[in-house]
Amino acid sequence: MSDSRRQQRVTVLGATGSIGTSTLDVIARHPERYRVHALTAHRSREALLAQCQRHRPSLAVLDDERDAAWLRERLLQAGLAIEVRAGQQALSEVASDVEVDVVMAAIVGAAGLLPTLAAVRAGKRVLLANKEALVMSGALFMDAVSRHGATLLPIDSEHNAIYQCLPPEHRGGLARHGVTQLLLTASGGPFRGWSRERLAAVTPAQACAHPNWSMGRKISVDSATLMNKGLELIEACWLFDARPEQVQVVVHPQSVIHSMAAYSDGSVLAQLGNPDMRTPIAYGLAWPERIDAGVEALDLFQIARLDFEAPDETAFPCLRLAREAMRAGGTAPAILNGANEVAVDAFLAGRLSFPGIGELVGEILATLPAERGDDLETVLGADARARQAAHTWLNRG
Ligand SMILES: NC(=O)C1=CN([C@@H]2O[C@H](COP(=O)(O)OP(=O)(O)OC[C@H]3O[C@@H](n4cnc5c(N)ncnc54)[C@H](OP(=O)(O)O)[C@@H]3O)[C@@H](O)[C@H]2O)C=CC1
Ligand SMILES: CC(=O)[C@@H](O)[C@H](O)COP(=O)(O)O
């Protein structure tokens, strides 16, 4: 086996989540190519124990020391020599470990920023699902990718699609490669076509019932508010060196076209496939090769039609707020993201209405001034201030 075909050692951050379990599914199909080095979870100790028994990593990480002690004990009883660590720092350690080749960044939210950056700074192949990390720290994240020679592969289905539709060396300005626009598809979520009035009474269960994708609760709510598309617009700007004006959001309810790139000669290249995250995950793991992902072949006769419409930014203001935050620059996207995470938690806990998510994020963006966001301390400070202001807004009389 040549060096490029040596077994790759993979750390999966957020292993117990939707992306994490899909990643392990793809890895298990190719034992000759991949070996699991480390698996991490926040609190799901039973799920992590089952994954350790199945995938036999060298290391496992949980947030709390008591959960870690519980896992250590169970692994010992099972006769498995797996080291268990606890806490935030341990996440960055297993992401940057010299023995690791590939890191799947699949922790949800801002909690993924430091371990993902640790993987980037260690020059790993980083498979980026955790879009919030890039949204928060855009310039410094992309700068770290260049400076440390990391290989960044987008896993978010739309960005993975665009990556596949662009020429291999696309950085340095889209225009140089004849690309005129990126067409970012959106399903429209479970409330596509609903009025603002009707949205007032929606429940967390309704918001989490995505029409096409099975995902974690936070991103499902983001899809329902269109904040997911807003975060993805910002993500696309950083990944592909695009201005917000160069990214057009196209509602496509079937989620079969995962996104497109338009060229100056009139060509539009699209990537299609069944809505199954194992496709972009397999692409990221194997790039530039292709491997079986266990995904059913696309049957166009069964799909029969593909529809397109413009997003409704009146009923769903979060997309506009994200675009404005990207235009404002600096720490504005970190403020948007921090406020949104607090708002989504409050909505899921029954403390905020669905339209309240956009209202809260809009209010925090309007009140907190954005600063230049060139260093990590400033980004983390903006995130903390946004969260504090959002909690104050929620607790107001
Ligand atoms: N699901 C999807 O199809 C897609 C997801 N993404 C992005 O991928 C990321 C993961 O999404 P998804 O898999 O749906 O999320 P899930 O909620 O399903 O999983 C999140 C994972 O992160 C862990 N986690 C949560 N909070 C923390 C924390 N504070 N510290 C450490 N680990 C933590 C969870 O552990 P535990 O189980 O213990 O809580 C779990 O393993 C998100 O950024 C999302 O936007 C992007 C495109 C598609
Ligand atoms: C699978 C994936 O990439 C999600 O981000 C998905 O795009 C969510 O669907 P929406 O288009 O509804 O936001």
Ligand SMILES: [Mn+2]
């Ligand atoms: Mn997506």
